[in-house]
């Protein structure tokens with residue numbers, strides 16, 4: 058099991074027992090610190106200041122000119138970069154690359170079911186008039202209200218004015234009937250250790266949702282298994298418990314004992330389309346990793362036949378949410394967790410970013426593959442390398458904001474790439490791609506490549522930019538025939554995302570702002586080709602502090 062920079066470890070209990078803010082830093086001070094922080098990513102989604110965790114309410118809606126805009130809401134605390142009394146922050150984008158801040162969309166109530174936080178949820182096009190479920194629709198938030206108990210409750214909010222009068226969807230009003238799903242012992246008829254988060258869909262004229270939970274005794278050998286609990290409804294307001302859609306085995310080194318942020322979606326690809334259940338495995342306050350599962354779904358039950366790890370960086374791609382774009386691509390966005398101590402985050406003025414949006418497809422071997430959305434290429438600035446053969450296999454570049462694509466055929470020797478390296482080489486973040494013997498004949502077990510990231514040499518011990526978390530991250534990656542590989546590195550200051558033939562590894566990396574050498578030792582590659590670009594910033598002016 059991994060130790061993680063989870064909310065609990067950061068001195069931020071997931072469920073504060075008493076209302077009231079624990080830390081308050083003036084917004085202008087936070088914003089000034091965030092703007093000045095050299096570690097803050099410039100083309101990954103970040104909050105304008107303060108705290109960010111899960112993506113929420115990912116939805117495509119017509120903008121002011123009728124063209125589609127993507128709205129991304131997120132778990133946010135504008136009062137300090139700590140997890141506390143969570144609001145829904147809000148940004149929108151026309152291309153999923155360049156984002157604009159909007160005012161906070163949802164705040165905890167002074168009292169009531171979300172007084173201790175508006176936790177994760179989604180937006181669906183729900184009925185404008187609940188008594189006419191098949192009539193006109195309006196964007197409807199389904200989110201978890203935190204009342205401080207062990208299980209959260211389901212709540213709704215809708216635009217305060219019709220969307221054509223406020224097309225950026227900046228004002229929301231909570232439903233007077235909240236909570237629409239009560240605590241577990243009322244809504245499920247059983248006490249459960251955790252219950253929260255929503256994935257909502259409509260099928261055959263009825264609404265369905267899954268909420269994340271864990272069921273004591275339902276895993277292997279009587280363990281507590283993570284669970285996606287299924288509910289159904291006529292109108293999004295009155296919900297009937299249908300039982301678990303799927304339950305995990307409770308392995309604390311893999312599937313966890315609680316599933317957060319379950320999401321059921323349909324993923325397209327060469328191998329046909331598949332129902333995919335994505336869950337974020339959690340155990341005892343530890344946000345472990347995001348996992349995908351495929352199988353056979355019959356209504357409200359799913360038999361899982363294959364599963365995999367969404368990102369070898371484990372909880373650096375957590376609580377993802379996906380959406381289908383108008384052109385049919387399925388795109389997912391995850392939370393790339395923070396690093397460092399609470400003091401370091403307060404000094405930085407911000408904490409947490411999203412991963413780069415990724416297209417998700419189903420490959421012929423039944424695994425999911427992820428790729429940065431193509432629109433990211435529009436952020437490429439100067440091309441700093443375009444090399445072939447031996448020249449591509451032994452290169453030195455410079456930069457802390459780069460898009461690097463290295464392809465070729467991997468032989469017996471590994472490819473080693475040092476990033477964020479100091480002039481004398483004493484500090485470096487080391488990526489290594491090598492071959493491995495497969496451990497099975499299906500799915501990720503059959504893959505023959507191995508990718509690892511070593512952050513132990515990223516900074517000198519005791520440096521002010523040292524991240525507290527430097528565990529090695531590694532795992533299998535698919536190689537093509539003859540070892541064919543395309544390795545893509547997206548480096549954005551402290552945010553690092555690596556894709557090898559569609560399998561990502563993400564991580565946050567602490568480094569000295571002066572360290573910017575990239576050294577490629579690619580002798581293990583034949584037919585090598587290397588291209589690299591600097592990346593432009595994606596944000597214009599950020600939100601003004603109030």
Ligand code: FRU
Nearest residue numbers: 111132176177253317318376
């Ligand atoms: C996942 C999570 C969710 C919860 C939210 C609270 O990171 O713990 O389960 O709704 O974050 O911010």
